[in-house]
Amino acid sequence: MKRVSLALCTLVAVLTLPAYAAKDKPSPSAAPAPSVAPAPSAQPKVEHPLATEVLILHATNEQKGIDPRIGKLPELGKPPFSNYDSYQVLERARLPLKADDPQNLKLPNGRTLQVRLLDESGPNSVRLSASINRPNGKEFLPLLEVKAQVGQAFIVAGQSHKKGILVLVIRVVK
Amino acid sequence: MSLSREQLMRYHDGELSEAEAHAVEAALEDEPELAGELEAYGELGSFVRAWDQSNSAKLATFDVSASVMAALEPPRARVHALLPRIATWVSLGAAIAAGSVLVVRSWSAPPVAPGGPRAGEHAELSIASAVPELSAVLPGQEAKPSPATIESVDFGSNAGTVFVVSTDSSETPVVWMPDDAEPDEGDEDRSESL
Secondary structure (H helix, E strand, O other): HHHHHHHHHHHHHHHHHHHHHHHHOOOOOOOOOOOHHHHHOOOOOOOOEEEEEEEEEEEOHHHHHHHHHHOHHHHHHHHHHHHHHEEEEEEEEEEEOOOOEEEEOOOOOOOOOEEEEEEEEEEOEEOOOOEEOOOOEEEEEEEEEEEHHHHHHHEEEEOOOOEEEEEEEEEOOO | OOOOHHHHHHHHOOOOOOHHHHHHHHHHHHOOHHHHHHHHHHHHHHHHHHHHHHHHHHOOOOOOOHHHHHHHHHHHHHHHHHHHHHHHHHHHHHHHHHHHHHHHHHHHHOOEEEEEOOOOOOEOOOOOEEOOOOOOOOOOOOOOOOOOOOEEOOOOOOOOOEEEEEEEOOOEEEEEOOOOOOOOOOOOOOOOOO
């Protein structure tokens, strides 16, 4: 019976130790996960602080086509964006993501977009909030909370502007 | 005179000297019970001889190796009887080990990146929750990066929808807010709204 117990213990150890060993090794294919990230106190300083790049587009049906400055944005060819045949870049802005310093961007329709960092869940992953306020102080979009990684984008669209609508493409960048 | 049992046996076997034999015979005359004992030795000798004759054939053909192997048979039988139990324990141990590996790997695996809601290209959602990406990637099809996740939206007094626009290369959450309410101050033209 002792031999059986010894064999079982050896088997369990042989099968489980590689898993423990693999736990400490970073996976080359997977992105760094927050669960294996070092403690906040041990995190290295981020060389390039995260920011949001806000691309303000004006969508109309004036048959002007798509502004080449937009670059690759295949979403514009999908409904409901495909309901407009013209997209022009009105502004491109970079807003640093800071938890204690909300960044404001005045929109072409007079409203203000505010972006704020809520928390960093990883070196390339953030939770941020966005809101849009009217010039009179009334809230248009009181609160939008988004979790995104570097390179990921979300779109806020639909605000009326000059026979068209505004399309805000907000992307997390470094 | 008292006789020892050894002397009596040696007398029975004819191993005593003549003088010793006379002494024994004298003692037998004095003590008749010794004669009975001597007679018993005779019967014992006859029994031994008879047993020896009946088993001489067996002794001649006695195989030591066969006897040793026969003696080893019981433990071997025990080993055979233990094998099913060992197999059961090993299977149980393997199952426990496999479970441990799965648990450890689930602990060590990176969390699933949440994906945005996906209910068609223009499905209306009251709120986009963190729904894991479940779409299968066909062979030869490029895997789409997980989209950003709309965790919560407060539309205030306005109407709005959240949906995901899916393209070949990406999935992008969209917050759509058509504002056909009262115009803002300073906005020149808001006559058109989707």
